[in-house]
Amino acid sequence: MAYMSNLLTHDRWAVVRVTGTADDRRMPALRAQLDEAVDGHPRVAVDLSGCRLTGTRWMSVLLEAGRRAHDRGHLFAVVSPRPHAARLCLPVLARGGRLLLCEHTEQLPKLEHAGRY
Secondary structure (H helix, E strand, O other), X not given: OOEEOOOEEEOOEEEEEEEEEEOHHHHHHHHHHHHHHHHHOOEEXXXXXXXXXXXXXXXXXXXXXXXXXXXXXXXXXXXXXXXXXXXXXXXXXXHHHXXXXXXXXXXXXXXXXXXXX
């Protein structure tokens, strides 16, 4: 079972931490939480370090959230995708600079220009 935590914060980033198994049936809940996070925060990261991704819908959910953030001038990051997920999503997700991929939350960029975001 996948569990999406409430938003945590890490150095001015809102972090959605996903744990357990994230399968296609649970993607609507993840999509809704990411939409809410992107709408309410200029920097959102989804932390996948504690989850196992199955199915295929997770990639479209991340792409949509990245696109939504980009359209608002916000930043979106994926933290700690599992090796198979990184292999699948790196070429697509990083295209156009719409999102950042990090191995852990400490790699999230520290933004010096607080006025912009």
